[in-house]
Amino acid sequence: MPEPVIELDAIGREFPADPPVRALSEVCLRVERSDYLAVVGPSGSGKSTLLNVLGLLDTPTSGSYRLDGVETTTLGDGARTRLRGSRIGFVFQSFHLLAHRSVVENVMLAELYGGQPRRGRRERALAALDRVGLGHRVGFRPDRLSGGERQRAAIARALLGEPSLLLCDEPTGNLDSRNTDAVLDLFDELRGQGLTIVVITHETEVSGRAARRARIVDGLLVEE
Amino acid sequence: MDVRDLTNEAMAGMLARPVRSALTTLGTVLGITTLVITLGVAATAGNQIVGRFDELTATAVTIEVPQDDEPLVAWDSLADVTRLRGVSSAAALAESKEGANQIVRSNDLIDPARVTGQTLNVVAASPGLPEAARGRMVQGRFFDSGHLARRDKVVVLGQQAARMLGITRLDRAPAVFIGEHAYTVIGVLGDLRRERDLGTAVIVPPTIGQRFGLRHVTRVLVNTALGAAELIARQAPAALSPGNQDMLQVIAQASPTRARDGVQSDVNALFLILGLVSLLVGAVGIANVTLVTVMERTAEIGLRRALGAARRHIAAQFLLESTLIGLTGGVIGTSLGVVAVVGVSAAKEWTPVLDVRLAVAAPVAGALVGLLAGLYPALRAARMEPVDALR
Numbered sequence: 001m002p003e004p005v006i007e008l009d010a011i012g013r014e015f016p017a018d019p020p021v022r023a024l025s026e027v028c029l030r031v032e033r034s035d036y037l038a039v040v041g042p043s044g045s046g047k048s049t050l051l052n053v054l055g056l057l058d059t060p061t062s063g064s065y066r067l068d069g070v071e072t073t074t075l076g077d078g079a080r081t082r083l084r085g086s087r088i089g090f091v092f093q094s095f096h097l098l099a100h101r102s103v104v105e106n107v108m109l110a111e112l113y114g115g116q117p118r119r120g121r122r123e124r125a126l127a128a129l130d131r132v133g134l135g136h137r138v139g140f141r142p143d144r145l146s147g148g149e150r151q152r153a154a155i156a157r158a159l160l161g162e163p164s165l166l167l168c169d170e171p172t173g174n175l176d177s178r179n180t181d182a183v184l185d186l187f188d189e190l191r192g193q194g195l196t197i198v199v200i201t202h203e204t205e206v207s208g209r210a211a212r213r214a215r216i217v218d219g220l221l222v223e224e
Numbered sequence: 225m226d227v228r229d230l231t232n233e234a235m236a237g238m239l240a241r242p243v244r245s246a247l248t249t250l251g252t253v254l255g256i257t258t259l260v261i262t263l264g265v266a267a268t269a270g271n272q273i274v275g276r277f278d279e280l281t282a283t284a285v286t287i288e289v290p291q292d293d294e295p296l297v298a299w300d301s302l303a304d305v306t307r308l309r310g311v312s313s314a315a316a317l318a319e320s321k322e323g324a325n326q327i328v329r330s331n332d333l334i335d336p337a338r339v340t341g342q343t344l345n346v347v348a349a350s351p352g353l354p355e356a357a358r359g360r361m362v363q364g365r366f367f368d369s370g371h372l373a374r375r376d377k378v379v380v381l382g383q384q385a386a387r388m389l390g391i392t393r394l395d396r397a398p399a400v401f402i403g404e405h406a407y408t409v410i411g412v413l414g415d416l417r418r419e420r421d422l423g424t425a426v427i428v429p430p431t432i433g434q435r436f437g438l439r440h441v442t443r444v445l446v447n448t449a450l451g452a453a454e455l456i457a458r459q460a461p462a463a464l465s466p467g468n469q470d471m472l473q474v475i476a477q478a479s480p481t482r483a484r485d486g487v488q489s490d491v492n493a494l495f496l497i498l499g500l501v502s503l504l505v506g507a508v509g510i511a512n513v514t515l516v517t518v519m520e521r522t523a524e525i526g527l528r529r530a531l532g533a534a535r536r537h538i539a540a541q542f543l544l545e546s547t548l549i550g551l552t553g554g555v556i557g558t559s560l561g562v563v564a565v566v567g568v569s570a571a572k573e574w575t576p577v578l579d580v581r582l583a584v585a586a587p588v589a590g591a592l593v594g595l596l597a598g599l600y601p602a603l604r605a606a607r608m609e610p611v612d613a614l615r
Binding site for chain 2: 052055078081092101113118157
């Protein structure tokens, strides 16, 4: 049996304060390959902290997190950064596209730090853009795209480098319903191609499309 | 991370806000321009002044002998100067008030229709004068030690003096009358490059100069090898007049290198400080703007960290951006400075002198300013936690 993509075991995250704030407590989670998981919860419930831990942007204070079978809690800053760059594709609510670069240049950014060869980078970026249905917008500046197109460009960037995990933070938070549908259709399609997707959201429309749902309240994660 | 990618990102970051980047370079541009103009104009001006130190003045030493009852310098002590290493020629001269106003005629006839007598300066000189005064014998010859030993009544005329007296040829051994006595003209001395006033003088051997009050040496002309003037200026008085060397006045040009150094250090000091202050202000400007840029681009930094950028990648990108801004300022400043130096030279009709090392070093200095100015902002950018940067 292959290793699960995500294996959280009794993860806790405390923030130093008086008294200490427990953002996550005893979180256990297992996400298999080509799973599609939605994490829902009200604001302040620990959603963002969970996302940061899953995305290796933050280290938990207790417990163990194995990504593709690699124990991450003991890794140093550099090793975690490399692992993050190679295994995780991020999709943010506010897209985080560089305004002064064309769509294809924004997508190419994803390969900048991973040590992939420069040769063929543009072709790979164009292929990723084709995959999200944005092949006709490659030379555009992000500010000339619609919200849905921007998010698809950001997803194309996340897909470059074949990550094990697509980690989405409120991916439809800035989109209208039509664009939301388009992005969710894209997620279904990508999952059908075998990609593992974790979406953090507070929108029921988004979580309703996912195969699994987990709710987080006061730092406790409960699968529904 | 590939260096080309890093450069690409830094260039894109710089060009994303072209107006801001251009304004940021201004301080560096001003500083580098000032430095290049200062150094360039100083070198150019220094070269012009050095250009005037030609071989003649750089090798000429004149020793003035104050008059006393006892001779301070004997006529035959000239040999002791000629003996010195580095002396190429030397001659002694005697001038006196009495000798300066002698009526000289070229014949004994008194013609009331024209002025036959000329008031000319009669000087005594040692036989080495034509060489020491850097002249040549236009006609005839100069007197030698033989004439001195025989106490011959011969004179040599300066070129203008000969013209005034109407003496054009020497083949009939013309004579001039100084006072009551006749003297044979044996040569005409012309094309003088030192002591040009000898052109209107009547030059007599020291042995007969005493009649005109020309007893003691009043001046010694020395020519030296190139570069030996300073040394000879120190040694000659002792050789001429042992024991009395402090009473002799030596006139020699300061050496060219010292003159150039003096000029440069005078011009440079103030403007160099000005340029360095401008550079400092430029550096502060770059640091300030880069810091603002880092704060503005927090989200971008967060994104890059999420995409796998290590802290050193972030630091390198911002450092390279500020270095490129400094380099751009340096290149523009150097160009403006070079143009200004050429312009100043053209206006003053000088030959512009530009050190190639300066043209290379100035942009590098600009880049260095940018690098130093970017250190702190880059450190701030690298220290950002991705979680905070993405929030």
